[in-house]
Amino acid sequence: MTESLPQTPLSQDELQAIDAYWRAANYLSVGQIYLLDNPLLRTPLTPEDIKPRLLGHWGTSPGLNLIYAHLNRVIRAKDLDVLFVTGPGHGAPAIVANTYLEGSYSELFPDITRNEDGMRKLVRQFSFPGGIPSHTAAETPGSIHEGGELGYSLSHAFGAAFDNPDLIVACVVGDGEAETGPLATAWHGNKFLNPATDGAVLPILHLNGYKIANPTVLARIGREELTELMRGYGYQPYFVSGDDPADVHQQMAATLDEITNEIRAIQTAAREGGKNERPHWPMIVLETPKGWTGPKEVDGLPTEGTWRSHQVPLAKVRENPEHLEILQKWLESYRPDELFDEQGRLRDNLAALAPEGTKRMGANPHGNGGKLRVDLKLPDYRDFALPVSEPGGALGEATRAGGDYLREVMRLSADARNFRLFGPDETASNRLAAVFDVTDRSWDAETLPTDDHLSPDGRVMEILSEHTCEGWLEGYLLTGRHGLFSCYEAFIHIIDSMLNQHAKWLKVSKEVPWRRPISSLNYLLTSHVWRQDHNGFSHQDPGFIDHVVNKKADVIRVYLPPDGNTLLCTLDHCLRTTNTVNVIVAGKQPEPQWLSMDDAIRHCQEGAGIWSFASNDRGAEPDVVMACAGDVPTIETLAAVSLLREHLPDLKVRVVNVVDLMRLQPDYVHPHGLSDADFDALFTPDKPIIFNYHGYPWLIHRLTYRRTNHGKLHVRGYIEEGTTTTPFDMAVLNGIDRFDLFIDVIDRVPGLAESAAQLRQAMKDKLADHRRYIVEHGQDMPEIRDWKWPAA
């Protein structure tokens, strides 16, 4: 491919300058890994100059430095706007070095000055207690990417590029990372990128050949097969390859010149020529040695160009004089005197190679998306209220109401282009199809006349990859926009690990003073555990909530709206928040609606409250508290209460519904937590509580074990029982049904066990009737299907 490019686009001066810049970054990368002091080698290195614990990853750093230096050049030459996404995030020494060299680092960390003193602090702080982490992270200027877990760089890059037409997102993909599943499918992002209105993604596959201890797959399939793979993914690959710096510099410069022209040509064709065909975007395969310019051999074993360069190639520098000498020579090989002046400043001719202001990749505002974020224009959610004249008087589909609301969010954000909806092919299935009144599904691949709402300009992002949806959304949020991920509840576990990294990012970014808040990561989980009518056991898992609540309390929120109007309030609230993860679980099936919009607003503000229409304790002490969280458990609780009213009219029952799950934790544990006094007032200090919960029951115990009345708390929830069966049978299989709840009351309210023994048996009989009926008829008994909350 590169044959036709000019062989030597760089003059000798340019070549020497860019090579010197690269050497400076390499020098500082090595310095960060090894040096405690003496960063300019003013005297020969001694063991005291060396860190006692050598930590970090050298292997990927020289490649990252090369790419960064050459992107600087092309940014300057063509006045480009480039965001750098570091797939090999453990190469933080390289990114820190480059942002220091270009000056953006010192602007954000004024203590790290651009002189010898600052350089001493720079090298010392890396992987050092009280300093900075070894991976790119929220502390790293220009980064949008927690650089530890691998696999998400390319989907983040596409997310950053959407609706940023002038941005080029240069995404370095390590050849190790390229083996992960999420990365292997993220290449297909090019079928969802609109050259007319989105920016460009420039993937740079860094083929340095090795992982921790093994060669990489893509480095060992030959160039022909790799070319086919990249072409099969829809790209035009350009190879830059070698171990002679001068040669590689020329190749890289020529390739970047060519590629940036090509990107512009594609965009112009789409924007001015109206060309609507999916382009074959360019990408680069950079083949350079792992740990390039590092020690060729250590202790008699080949090191440069092998997996032995992955982390710290010289492990015993303090203890082994031979290692110390190799390090001294290695650092000297970069000729620091040519790079830094007497004060330790990068020499002017080299400093001039970096772009200026916000064109510096460490200062690109897209890399600190909160700076660009504007609030989302939201409609008045009350306009979409489901009419509820009396509790349970009408059926409604909660997520369909949510879809109507989201349609207007989509409409109002059309000009700002700062909201997208993400989901693995489930937008319609999840009853959100109203959004298609105002936009399409994003689609830049082939279309057929029978296709439905597909267009390159669509703002609904659907691909059958939860990883890609999550990565796109994260990238979109991290660069200052807004979004919502709607997903089947069970399969959101697919991105558990991505959520971990994003939650870590949020936790740390709140501690970094210059990071501006970004929009929250919002999940609407539907097609939930209780209504997997078409699917059954494999689609039943409510455990994402459990996973999420392990994260830092001030980052996570969980909502279980019991009906449509509470869902609308909750959606509106979540779309206004920043720097949190909001998990909303709501059903999509026709279900009784409980609260008018006014009541719903009040209930959502309280987060957990008494439902007086269903309670008969009249402000006095109840005999039992019937608590519920989640739409289906709420129905069963109310059905049980209606049975209690009928059969045990003197029993004083209080119904408490919880919409904001974190209310259950104490206020000193979670910012939404109820005080112990408020909790006791709601749940009583000593009466039996029968808590019917949407998910795994023990989560409620884990949230409330510190509460006064925890000893009397009995929780029902999903206990991993289920198959393809009727909706009510799912409740029965897991014991959250009305009859089992009734029996719980009898068993737990003092005195009832004796006086209501017959009623207990009657409920058991009902359960047996149910079983017989469904096996005979294949659907629930009429009294279940037609059940309604009794009119007042």
Next chain:
Amino acid sequence: MTESLPQTPLSQDELQAIDAYWRAANYLSVGQIYLLDNPLLRTPLTPEDIKPRLLGHWGTSPGLNLIYAHLNRVIRAKDLDVLFVTGPGHGAPAIVANTYLEGSYSELFPDITRNEDGMRKLVRQFSFPGGIPSHTAAETPGSIHEGGELGYSLSHAFGAAFDNPDLIVACVVGDGEAETGPLATAWHGNKFLNPATDGAVLPILHLNGYKIANPTVLARIGREELTELMRGYGYQPYFVSGDDPADVHQQMAATLDEITNEIRAIQTAAREGGKNERPHWPMIVLETPKGWTGPKEVDGLPTEGTWRSHQVPLAKVRENPEHLEILQKWLESYRPDELFDEQGRLRDNLAALAPEGTKRMGANPHGNGGKLRVDLKLPDYRDFALPVSEPGGALGEATRAGGDYLREVMRLSADARNFRLFGPDETASNRLAAVFDVTDRSWDAETLPTDDHLSPDGRVMEILSEHTCEGWLEGYLLTGRHGLFSCYEAFIHIIDSMLNQHAKWLKVSKEVPWRRPISSLNYLLTSHVWRQDHNGFSHQDPGFIDHVVNKKADVIRVYLPPDGNTLLCTLDHCLRTTNTVNVIVAGKQPEPQWLSMDDAIRHCQEGAGIWSFASNDRGAEPDVVMACAGDVPTIETLAAVSLLREHLPDLKVRVVNVVDLMRLQPDYVHPHGLSDADFDALFTPDKPIIFNYHGYPWLIHRLTYRRTNHGKLHVRGYIEEGTTTTPFDMAVLNGIDRFDLFIDVIDRVPGLAESAAQLRQAMKDKLADHRRYIVEHGQDMPEIRDWKWPAA
């Protein structure tokens, strides 16, 4: 590609026969989705013949039926051994229909006879209460694959093929599934498959064009790009394409003839010719309409060949006479009279098309791996004991001892070829490198002279994809073999969702009488949260345990061996178990060793026990229980106890170590649970318990909230605080360190708050000293680094 194949390999008779067989399977597939009764259309269909709830997935079924019928033909023609892996597992109607037609279904479910009565039960039971689920699952003959969540078929297929040289694993990959990350990288399994000693995987990409509501990406990139993609993945693609059954039958027959020849040729070249080059294995792209042979149009909208055929194309058959009529005609279009005789049996000439005995894919023993499983030959783990003359007297690396043991497991299983070790490039990093004394890493891609322990015959499976490792291992276990997955603790969350599906499989398979037990799914999680020296915050997450314990209690086990000898006992135990998921968390760093092998055996048998060497309550009531679980927490607890001994010698301290975490749950909740009496005897009914735990602290509350003394239980653990810092600082940041534990004792043992106020301050001072020291020196204070348990 197919140009050179014979155009009409099937005679007219053969063609008609295979088409009839396909029609029979289609007929039964439709029947299962719709019919409650009248399976042979003895009278015109009435609403009463129709299920009240129409559930299931028609779209993929005709394609699966076509593949199954043609595989039957080639199995018979060439006496092949074929395992069928159903990626589109929601196409269960097809697999159930085919196993019924071939007779394997009725052998396993004698109630479902091969006549009209059996057929009535067959169609009725599908997605019906008390019947079978709508997806392929443990109940489905020949299946190794929970067919709900998409993405894992191809890695399962490779796992099944390893060490099964005579097996062909035909793996149908849906084009929806192909968009998932795990599937997108699973294609690379061909670089790890040894044609000499492994079987073949035949991927069949079923390009029916649509997901739930969208076209699929791979169906819309054009044949050229798709060909490049498959060639880039290392395959030779064969296209079978069309919507005319006769034409497609001929193509499919010709292609399967050709491909099975090619597979044999590849294997012969490797086995007899010693050819050691990675072959380009054949694969099929099958392009047929979604819902092929179904209604062309429903309610005026195109249906066959669109996403509208995904689930139930006719939704209102009971209510809408027009729909009922379409269904009647649809079923009649298969001409059931030609297919089934008067008794409702498949006609003899068609029945003769199925293979016989265990050649039938529903009866292939690899699909019920427990039938083939033989116990693993294990060495005596006591031979690898770390010498422990006195508690804490020596340092040792637990996983290195584990590696020595696994080396012998590997050696002893070399002949049986029934054990492999799986991990994402971390075997050496996790200190298990001893296994390379007896085997290599599996690698069939290019090699270089500097490569280390790579060979096509290697039995250590390393790819930087946790999904692939998990999928391979599951496939290997499901077909009757043994294995272990070693992984960084934090990143095992990547496979949370796969674990869900496997745990569901195990839960259900125990309830299916003909399923034989398979080897347990064993995890060795190391490089754990407390020792991420090189990586920091992004690599810190102990929450996989929380995820696992949500699964069915009789399926899951969690072990936290505190040292090397307990790890050896635990590994040996886990490798002997069946039908469970065993999670072992153990460190790889040099750490004090506590128990001699005899003591370790005793301790592991108890699961949780008093460490008398560290306790001074001498059988009496202690003042405080110092409990610990996990290697680093155990060290800190013992260090705290040594401080207590020194400073508060009269305080009676009991040290309890928990190695089997599920001991904490009551015996009526988990089979390993302690009775309440035993729990009280260990932890006391009323003394303060300071529990130092490896993971998120609230998990301990969730496991023990029912216990007598839960009110006095104080748990410390990982609270999501960390960065790249010193090992002891990680403990301090999260409050699990010796000084904080000491303070906990003072705060919780009655009377100490006053009498030991000075000591409390001294511990606070120690924490401040620590902070100052590490920021100055970059490593822990000598008194921490050199700490040892005091000699007796």
